Amino acid sequence: MGYIIKGETGDWELVIGLEVHAQVISKAKLFSGAATEFGAEPNTQVSFIDAGFPGMLPVINSVAVEQAVKTGLGLNAQINLTSVFDRKNYFYADLPQGYQISQYQQPIVGAGTIEIDLPDGSTKSIGITRLHLEQDAGKSLHDQHPSLSYIDLNRAGVALMEIVSEPDIRSPEEAAAYIRKLRTILRYIGSCDGNMDEGSMRCDVNLSVRRPGAPYGTRCEIKNVNSIRFVMQAIEYEAQRQVEILEAGGTIDQETRLWDTGKGITRSMRSKEEAHDYRYFPDPDLLPLVLDAAWVEGLKAGLPELPDAKKRRFMEQYKLPAYDAGVLVAEKARGDFYEAVVAGRRDPKLSANWMITELLGALNKTGKDVEDSPISADALGGLLDLMADNTINGRIAKDVFAEMLATGKPAAQIVDEKGLRQVTDTGAIERTIDEVMAANADKVAEYRSGKDKLFGFFVGQVIKASGGKANPAAVNELLRAKLQG
Amino acid sequence: MTNLTHLTLAAARDGLRAKAFTAVELTEAHIRAVEANRALNAFITETPDRALDMARQSDARLAKGEGGPMEGLPLAIKDLFCTKGVLTTAASHILDGFHPQYESSVTANLWRDGAVMLGKVNLDEFAMGSANITSYYGPVKSPWRRADGKDLVPGGSSGGSAAAVAARMALAATGTDTGGSIRQPASFVGIVGLKPTYGRCSRWGTVAFASSLDQAGPMTRTVRDAAIMLRSMAGFDPKDSTSVDTPVPDYEAALTGDIRGLKVGIPREYRVDGMPAEIERVWQQGIDWLRQAGAEIVDISLPHTKYALPTYYIVAPAECSSNLARYDGVRFGLRVEGKSLNEMYENTRAEGFGAEVRRRILIGTYVLSAGYYDAYYKKAQQIRSLIARDFAEAHKQVDIILTPTAPSTAFAVGENDDDPVKMYLNDVFTVPASLAGLPGISVPAGLGEDGLPLGLQLIGRPFDEETMIRVAGVMEAAAGFTALPHLLRGEV
Numbered sequence: 001m002g003y004i005i006k007g008e009t010g011d012w013e014l015v016i017g018l019e020v021h022a023q024v025i026s027k028a029k030l031f032s033g034a035a036t037e038f039g040a041e042p043n044t045q046v047s048f049i050d051a052g053f054p055g056m057l058p059v060i061n062s063v064a065v066e067q068a069v070k071t072g073l074g075l076n077a078q079i080n081l082t083s084v085f086d087r088k089n090y091f092y093a094d095l096p097q098g099y100q101i102s103q104y105q106q107p108i109v110g111a112g113t114i115e116i117d118l119p120d121g122s123t124k125s126i127g128i129t130r131l132h133l134e135q136d137a138g139k140s141l142h143d144q145h146p147s148l149s150y151i152d153l154n155r156a157g158v159a160l161m162e163i164v165s166e167p168d169i170r171s172p173e174e175a176a177a178y179i180r181k182l183r184t185i186l187r188y189i190g191s192c193d194g195n196m197d198e199g200s201m202r203c204d205v206n207l208s209v210r211r212p213g214a215p216y217g218t219r220c221e222i223k224n225v226n227s228i229r230f231v232m233q234a235i236e237y238e239a240q241r242q243v244e245i246l247e248a249g250g251t252i253d254q255e256t257r258l259w260d261t262g263k264g265i266t267r268s269m270r271s272k273e274e275a276h277d278y279r280y281f282p283d284p285d286l287l288p289l290v291l292d293a294a295w296v297e298g299l300k301a302g303l304p305e306l307p308d309a310k311k312r313r314f315m316e317q318y319k320l321p322a323y324d325a326g327v328l329v330a331e332k333a334r335g336d337f338y339e340a341v342v343a344g345r346r347d348p349k350l351s352a353n354w355m356i357t358e359l360l361g362a363l364n365k366t367g368k369d370v371e372d373s374p375i376s377a378d379a380l381g382g383l384l385d386l387m388a389d390n391t392i393n394g395r396i397a398k399d400v401f402a403e404m405l406a407t408g409k410p411a412a413q414i415v416d417e418k419g420l421r422q423v424t425d426t427g428a429i430e431r432t433i434d435e436v437m438a439a440n441a442d443k444v445a446e447y448r449s450g451k452d453k454l455f456g457f458f459v460g461q462v463i464k465a466s467g468g469k470a471n472p473a474a475v476n477e478l479l480r481a482k483l484q485g
Numbered sequence: 486m487t488n489l490t491h492l493t494l495a496a497a498r499d500g501l502r503a504k505a506f507t508a509v510e511l512t513e514a515h516i517r518a519v520e521a522n523r524a525l526n527a528f529i530t531e532t533p534d535r536a537l538d539m540a541r542q543s544d545a546r547l548a549k550g551e552g553g554p555m556e557g558l559p560l561a562i563k564d565l566f567c568t569k570g571v572l573t574t575a576a577s578h579i580l581d582g583f584h585p586q587y588e589s590s591v592t593a594n595l596w597r598d599g600a601v602m603l604g605k606v607n608l609d610e611f612a613m614g615s616a617n618i619t620s621y622y623g624p625v626k627s628p629w630r631r632a633d634g635k636d637l638v639p640g641g642s643s644g645g646s647a648a649a650v651a652a653r654m655a656l657a658a659t660g661t662d663t664g665g666s667i668r669q670p671a672s673f674v675g676i677v678g679l680k681p682t683y684g685r686c687s688r689w690g691t692v693a694f695a696s697s698l699d700q701a702g703p704m705t706r707t708v709r710d711a712a713i714m715l716r717s718m719a720g721f722d723p724k725d726s727t728s729v730d731t732p733v734p735d736y737e738a739a740l741t742g743d744i745r746g747l748k749v750g751i752p753r754e755y756r757v758d759g760m761p762a763e764i765e766r767v768w769q770q771g772i773d774w775l776r777q778a779g780a781e782i783v784d785i786s787l788p789h790t791k792y793a794l795p796t797y798y799i800v801a802p803a804e805c806s807s808n809l810a811r812y813d814g815v816r817f818g819l820r821v822e823g824k825s826l827n828e829m830y831e832n833t834r835a836e837g838f839g840a841e842v843r844r845r846i847l848i849g850t851y852v853l854s855a856g857y858y859d860a861y862y863k864k865a866q867q868i869r870s871l872i873a874r875d876f877a878e879a880h881k882q883v884d885i886i887l888t889p890t891a892p893s894t895a896f897a898v899g900e901n902d903d904d905p906v907k908m909y910l911n912d913v914f915t916v917p918a919s920l921a922g923l924p925g926i927s928v929p930a931g932l933g934e935d936g937l938p939l940g941l942q943l944i945g946r947p948f949d950e951e952t953m954i955r956v957a958g959v960m961e962a963a964a965g966f967t968a969l970p971h972l973l974r975g976e977v
Contacts, residue, residue: 096816287726
C-alpha cells in the first residue's frame with residue numbers, strides 16, 4: 001500500500017493530479033492550414049492567422065477534432081456533442097493574437113478513466129476530468145542574443161489536447177504509470193506521438209499533501225515537467241518541501257511553481273495574487289462545435305484494440321500472466337510482433353519469454369524497441385521452431401540468438417554453419433557419460449551412497465563435455481540408468 | 486456629356502454597357518471629384534493610379550462584351566477592409582505603415598465583379614464611433630451644412646464612406662456596421678445604407694471590432710444601387726466560420742414595387758422619451774407611404790428594446806478588448822520601444838490607440854474580468870438572446886419592421902463629444918437589429934427642420950434581404966428624396 005512520507009509529526013499522503021498537454025498528430029494547425037512538422041527553420045510554418053494579422057479568422061481543423069474524439073473514446077470518456085471554443089486572454093510575445101483559443105466551460109471530452117499498471121502487477125483506476133482542444137503558443141528563444149528574445153511562431157496555433165486527471169494519483173510511481181499508460185493509449189490511437197523530448201507531450205503537476213484520509217490540502221502547480229523521470233523527481237521534491245513547511249507550523253501558499261531541471265528543485269513562479277485573469281469568453285469568431293452522434297459512433301467502431309483490451313485478450317487467449325501481457329501491450333508494435341511470433345501455432349508462453357527476456361532485454365540496452373529489431377518476428381519464430389523439434393536445446397538457442405542479433409542471419413543457417421545441431425545419438429551420449437563418470441569416480445561413489453543431489457552436477461558435466469549439444473532429456477535418462485549401475 | 490459623378494451606380498453600369506462613356510472617363514471624373522473635395526477629409530488614401538489601371542482593364546473587358554456585374558464602377562473602400570499592397574489603417578495610429586499581403590473577401594468579390602477602387606476612406610478609429618471624430622486622420626466633414634454654418638459630422642463609423650457617396654466622390658462605398666455604422670451615417674447624409682444579415686458577407690480580411698456584430702454592407706445613393714452592390718459583396722466564405730452557406734439571390738430583381746398585402750410592424754418601444762417631433766413626423770410619413778402602397782400596418786412590441794443599448798455597450802467592448810490585443814507593436818504597425826516587453830506594449834498601445842478605443846478596451850476588459858463576467862458579459866448575452874427572440878416573435882406577425890434610423894439629424898463637429906453616453910445614444914434604433922443579427926436598411930425619407938436628411942430604417946427577417954429591399958424601393962419612390970448636399974448646391 002501507498003507511498004507515505006514519514007514526517008517528524010506523523011504520516012503524510014500525497015494527492016496528485018496531472019495536466020498533460022499532448023500535441024495532436026495532424027498535418028495542419030488547429031485553426032490554420034500552416035504545417036506542423038517538428039524541427040523546421042524558425043518562422044517558416046506560420047500563416048497570417050497564426051501571426052495574428054488584422055482581419056484573419058480561425059477555421060477549425062476537422063482532423064484535430066477527430067483525433068480528440070478518438071482519444072476521448074480511448075479514455076472511456078464522455079464525448080460532448082456540443083462544445084465551445086473560448087478565448088483565454090493574456091499578453092505575451094509568443095502569443096500573437098493576444099489570446100489563446102481554448103475550451104473552458106464546455107470541453108469536447110468529459111469524464112473518463114485510465115487503468116494504470118503498477119509495478120506489483122496490480123492496477124488502479126485514475127479518473128480523467130476532461131480533455132479539451134486548444135492552440136499551442138509560439139516559442140520564445142532567450143539564448144540567441146545577449147539582450148533580446150527571439151520568437152519562433154512555428155508552434156503557434158498547433159493543436160493540443162489538454163488532458164486533466166482527477167486528483168487520484170498518490171505517489172511518484174503512480175504518476176509515472178499514469179503518464180506511461182496515457183502515452184500508450186495516445187500512440188495506439190495515433191493522436192499524439194507522445195514524444196516528451198520534442199515537447200509533443202508536456203506535463204504540469206498539481207500536488208498537495210495531507211494526513212492520510214484527511215481533506216485535501218492546499219495545492220501547488222508545477223509547470224512544464226518534461227520527462228517521466230522529472231515528474232517523479234519533482235513530486236518527491238515538492239512533497240518533501242510541503243511536508244517540511246507544514247511540520248514547521250507553516251502553511252502552503254497556493255501558487256504556480258517551476259521545475260528547475262538543473263538544480264532538481266521547484267521554485268515559485270507566481271503566487272495566487274499574481275495569477276492572470278484570463279477573461280475567458282466564447283470566441284465570437286467560432287460557432288459552437290457540434291458533432292454528429294453517428295459520426296462519433298463510426299469513430300468508436302473504427303478504434304484499434306486498445307492496450308487494456310489487448311492485455312485481457314492476451315491473458316485469456318494465450319494464458320499469459322498479467323506481467324507478460326502488460327509488457328507486450330505497452331507498445332502497439334510489441335503486441336503485433338508477439339502475435340506474429342506466435343502466429344497461431346507456436347507456444348505462447350515460450351514466445352512471450354523469448355520476446356520479453358531475450359529480445360526486449362537486448363533491445364533495451366540500446367534504447368530501442370521492436371520497431372528497430374534486427375530480428376524479425378518470423379526469424380524469432382524460426383529459432384523457437386528449432387527448439388520445438390529438438391534441433392537445438394535452450395542453451396544453444398541463446399547462443400544462436402546472440403548470433404542472430406549480431407548478424408541478422410536466420411537461426412537455421414547459424415545452426416548449420418556452426419554445427420550446433422543437438423546430439424540425440426544415445427551411443428555418443430553414453431560414451432560421454434562413461435568418460436565423465438570415469439573422471440569423477442569419487443563423486444559417483446558419493447552419489448551411489450545416497451547423495452542424490454549430485455545428479456545435477458553430472459548432467460552439467462555431460463552437457464558441457466558434449467559442447468552443449470547433447471539433448472538434455474536423453475542425458476537425463478541415460479545418466480540416471482548408468483549412475484544406478 | 487452628363488455629369489458622370491451624379492449618375493447612380495445602376496445608370497453608370499447601363500451607360501458603360503451602352504458605351505455612352507468609358508470606365509476610364511467615369512473613373513477620371515471621380516478622381517477629379519475626390520481631389521476637389523479633399524477638404525471633407527473623406528479619404529485616408531487615394532489610389533488614382535490603381536483606379537485608372539482597373540478602369541482600363543474594365544474597358545478592355547467591356548469592349549469584348551465581357552465584364553462582371555460591377556464592371557468599371559468606381560468605389561470608395563472603408564479603410565477597415567484589408568487591401569493587398571495598399572495601406573490599411575482602420576483610422577488608427579497603431580496600424581502605421583501596414584500594407585496587408587492579402588485582400589479582404591468582400592473587396593476581392595467586388596474586384597472579381599469588375600469594380601474599381603478609388604481609395605480608402607476615413608472612419609472612426611477601428612470603427613468605434615458615431616460621428617467619425619475618433620479617426621487618427623482627423624474628422625470627416627459632411628457635405629451638408631446647417632443654417633449656423635457649422636461643420637457637421639457625417640455620422641459614423643462609416644463617415645468617410647457616407648461623405649464620399651453623398652458628395653459624389655464615389656458611385657458607392659463599402660461600409661461596415663457593428664451597431665449602426667452603415668445605417669446612421671447613411672441617415673445623416675441622405676443616402677442608402679444596407680447592413681445585411683450577420684453571416685451574409687464574409688468578415689475575412691476586414692479588421693475586426695466586435696466579431697459577433699461586424700457586418701459589411703453597401704452605401705449607395707439608391708436602393709437599386711445597394712441591391713446591385715450587395716449581390717457582389719455577399720456570399721459564403723469557408724475562411725469565415727460565421728459565414729452562412731446560402732445562395733446569393735439577384736437582389737435587384739426583388740425591386741418589384743409591389744408590397745400589397747405585406748405586413749409592416751411598428752414597434753411601440755421605439756417611441757423613446759424625448760424623441761424630436763420631426764423624427765415622429767417622418768416615421769408617420771413612412772407608415773402612411775407603405776399603407777398607401779397596399780401594406781398592412783401592424784403595431785408590434787419588442788419588449789426588451791430598452792436593454793439593447795446597454796447590452797451592446799457590454800458585448801461590443803468585450804469583444805473589442807480581445808480583438809485589439811493583437812496590436813502590440815511586435816509584428817506590424819506602430820512600435821514604441823520600452824525597456825521591457827511590457828513597457829513596449831504599454832508605450833505602443835498608449836500612443837497607438839485614441840481615447841475612444843482605449844475607453845472601450847477598458848470597458849471590455851472590465852466586463853470580462855473575474856467577478857464581473859457574470860454580472861455584465863453573461864447577463865448581456867442572456868439579454869441579447871431575449872432581444873433576438875423579440876424580433877423572431879415579431880417576424881411571425883409581420884414581414885418587415887419600420888423604425889427611424891437615428892434619433893436626430895446630423896450634429897456639428899464638437900457637439901456631443903463631451904459625453905460618451907450621449908454619443909452612444911445615436912445607435913439606439915440601430916443596435917437592436919445588430920444584436921439580433923438581422924438585416925437593416927436606412928432609406929432617405931426627408932429633411933428635418935434644420936434642412937438636414939433623415940432616414941427611415943427597415944428591419945427584415947434573417948437572410949430575407951429581398952423583402953427588405955422591395956419595401957425599401959417602394960419607400961424610396963414615395964419619399965422622392967432629391968435634396969442635394971449643400972456642397973453640391975454651391976452653397977458652401
